[in-house]
Structures are given as C-alpha cells and as structure tokens.
Amino acid sequence: MTPRSTGGEPVNPDVRAHIPVLLSDVLEQLQPTAGETYIDGTFGAGGYTRAILEAAPCRVIAIERDPTAFANGAGLVADMAGRLVLVPTTFSDMAQAAADAGHPAVDGVVLDIGVSSMQLDDPARGFSFMRDGPLDMRMSQSGPSAADIVNTADEEDLANILFELGDERRSRAIARTIVKARGDAPITTTKALADIVERVLGRARGDEKHSATRTFQALRIYVNDELGELERALAAAERILKPGGRLLVVSFHSTEDRIVKRFLQERSGKTEGASRYAPAPIAPSHAPSFRIVNTRGITPNKMETDANPRARSARLRVGIRTDAPAWGAKA
Structure with missing residues (x-):
C-alpha cells in the first residue's frame, strides 16, 4: 500500500518501492507482540512501522523530522485506525513524544540511522552528487x-x-x-x-x-547533527524502555556504529580489547542497564545486498533493557 496524502492521492509514488534494510532481522529481534508499544524513531517511508504493525496487533509511535516524509505517512496513520501515532520531531525527543502519546514507557525502540533512499534520490534535497541540485542536505x-x-x-x-x-x-x-x-x-x-x-x-x-x-x-x-542526535536518542531509549524492552539500531557509517557499540558495551558493563598485562578495569558505578544480544552485530546477506547495494554497509545492533535504573537517572 502506498503512503498517501489525506486526500487519498500519493504524495510521493516512489515510496512504494522503498524496502527497509535488514527488515526480517529487525522483526526477528524486536518480536512484535499484541498489546505492546514500540517506537520507530526514523519513520521515513514507513517500512519498519508498517511491518511491525502488520506482525502483531500492537501500537507504534513513529517519529519523523522530515516534513515530506511526515506528509507521506498520513495514509498509513489512517489505515491503522488508532494503532499508529506519527510525531513531527527528532528521535532524540522520543521520551517526550512517547509521554505525549500516553505511553511514557515502551517495549521496543527501532532506529535506522542516516539518510533515506527517498532523500538521496530527490535532487531537490541536495543529499547526493549523482544528479545536480541545490546544496541543501537538511532533513528537517x-x-x-x-x-x-x-x-x-x-x-x-x-x-x-x-x-x-x-x-x-x-x-x-x-x-x-x-x-x-x-x-x-x-x-x-x-x-x-x-x-x-x-x-x-x-x-x-x-x-x-x-x-x-x-x-x-x-x-x-x-x-543534521546526526552524531549528537544518536547519542541523545540512545540515552532517551534507555530511560523509556521497560525491563525486557529491546533497543535495535541499524547504522550505515563506522562512526555511528562505533557510538552504538560503545554505548551498549558501557551500559552492559563490558570492556573491549582489554590486555592481560593491563590493570584490571575499574568496576562500573552503575548496574548494567542493557544486555547485548549480538556482540558482532547483524549484517545483510548477499541476496539483500545484491538487491539493494546501499545495504552493504548496514549493521544491526541489539540490546535488551534490564531492570536497573538508567545511568543518567537520579538516585
């Protein structure tokens, strides 16, 4: 089904061709369940949101900073009859968005970091050098x-x-x-x-x-302050995830992936690359707030990268929230 305007006409017919990266892996790791509430922090063309809502009779709070993508989501909001709330903000503001939607604690958060295919393919947005356009690049x-x-x-x-x-x-x-x-x-x-x-x-x-x-x-x-947004979003997800809730992050750039990896390592109490000759690491002052699911991360298989070359650099990391307080929370 093509996302459409409130008048029923497609705002951007190209969104129908958009297939989210690592979609089957995201669904397998998120495990959508009836009655639960999830945040899709990067709505885009609505691919993850639609798949989550179709996997179980659950709710999704979707966040989108791009006005064009937000407008394209109106039809999906109508189709889901109250199970989808679409919020025009940045994903670092997910805690406020969730609270305003009446769900201050959620069962899962999905983040697909970076620029979308729709943005790259539209020369008027200025994200790509493949076709000439204004040098813009602003997601919002x-x-x-x-x-x-x-x-x-x-x-x-x-x-x-x-x-x-x-x-x-x-x-x-x-x-x-x-x-x-x-x-x-x-x-x-x-x-x-x-x-x-x-x-x-x-x-x-x-x-x-x-x-x-x-x-x-x-x-x-x-x-777009993408690295700052990511760091703030990870901290926000830690605050609003219920015990047992899942954090899923798909990144496409080594610096972004490194931020996610270090966040989960730190919050799980793990260290990387410790030498047997080095002093023992100091125990963290906080109880682990996450358990890491996949140490190396999940990458696309050859079939997916052949179909979508832009997926080649994608990596999915997953953490499960423990019942410990968020590290930034006041005692």
Whole structure:
C-alpha cells in the first residue's frame, strides 16, 4: 500500500518501492507482540512501522523530522485506525513524544540511522552528487544548509568537519580548494561541490566510490547533527524502555556504529580489547542497564545486498533493557 496524502492521492509514488534494510532481522529481534508499544524513531517511508504493525496487533509511535516524509505517512496513520501515532520531531525527543502519546514507557525502540533512499534520490534535497541540485542536505528542511556551511565556515573548520565526520584524508586540501573557489562565486549546487572535490582527488576509477562521497557524507552528518542526535536518542531509549524492552539500531557509517557499540558495551558493563598485562578495569558505578544480544552485530546477506547495494554497509545492533535504573537517572 502506498503512503498517501489525506486526500487519498500519493504524495510521493516512489515510496512504494522503498524496502527497509535488514527488515526480517529487525522483526526477528524486536518480536512484535499484541498489546505492546514500540517506537520507530526514523519513520521515513514507513517500512519498519508498517511491518511491525502488520506482525502483531500492537501500537507504534513513529517519529519523523522530515516534513515530506511526515506528509507521506498520513495514509498509513489512517489505515491503522488508532494503532499508529506519527510525531513531527527528532528521535532524540522520543521520551517526550512517547509521554505525549500516553505511553511514557515502551517495549521496543527501532532506529535506522542516516539518510533515506527517498532523500538521496530527490535532487531537490541536495543529499547526493549523482544528479545536480541545490546544496541543501537538511532533513528537517530548516536551519543552516550545507551551502551555508560550505560558503561561510573557515578553512580549518571545514577541514575538521571533512576529516572527523567523513574520514577524508585529504580534508585540508579540499577545504583549501573550497575556500578559494567560493572567493570567485558562492558554491550553491551539488555538482559545483562535487567538481571541486574531483579537482583535488581526481575522478574515481572502476568500482571506486565517487571522489566526493566522504565530503558529502561529512557535511550531511554535520548539518543534521546526526552524531549528537544518536547519542541523545540512545540515552532517551534507555530511560523509556521497560525491563525486557529491546533497543535495535541499524547504522550505515563506522562512526555511528562505533557510538552504538560503545554505548551498549558501557551500559552492559563490558570492556573491549582489554590486555592481560593491563590493570584490571575499574568496576562500573552503575548496574548494567542493557544486555547485548549480538556482540558482532547483524549484517545483510548477499541476496539483500545484491538487491539493494546501499545495504552493504548496514549493521544491526541489539540490546535488551534490564531492570536497573538508567545511568543518567537520579538516585
């Protein structure tokens, strides 16, 4: 069924083709159950939400910061006849969204981190260099855009953004070239920025990633404060999950996955890479608030990656809430 506007006409017919990454694994790990309440923190095209609601007579509080995706969800809200609440906010605000919906404690939280296929495929949103469009990248369609950052940030700040959020080794050379180019004319389109990066790194060959991939990734993460949002969302999920509730996070970037992995390791009282020659780690001052389900994370199988190449970097991590207080909670 295609998400549609309240008038019954599809807002974006392309959403029907969207298939969520690791969907069968998400359902297997979440285990939707009749009468329970779940949060889908990244509604997008509604793929996870729909599958959860169809798996059991349960409730979903779905969160979406993108006004276009929010509008596309109106039809699904109507179809589910009271079992779905769609909230226009960021997933870091899930505790307030859940409380406002009358469910301050929930049985599961699902987060699909990063940009959606719909956003990438729409050149007007400016997330991709594959087709020319305005250099925007804002998920909420408000606040400073990527063009604002590219044209106003100083050279050192630009270099740091590209290096820290995009793992771009030539970040200083790219930043220097951007600053020089914007002195001649503002950089306002995705093609203009991609061409600048190609001048520094050269054109990708064969199966190599496009030269501008890391630059665009870094700017998108920065513009939308994606890492800060993720950290705040993980802490919020810890506060509102019931004992036995499940936290599922699908990430597509090594930095995001590292944040999720460290959060679950810390909250489960585990340490990584300890040496037998190193002093024994100090016991945490809090009781473990999570139990880790899959230490290595779940990745897509070949059939899924062949059907959807964008799924190749996806990793699902799962934690089960214990009955210990949230670490940020007051004693």
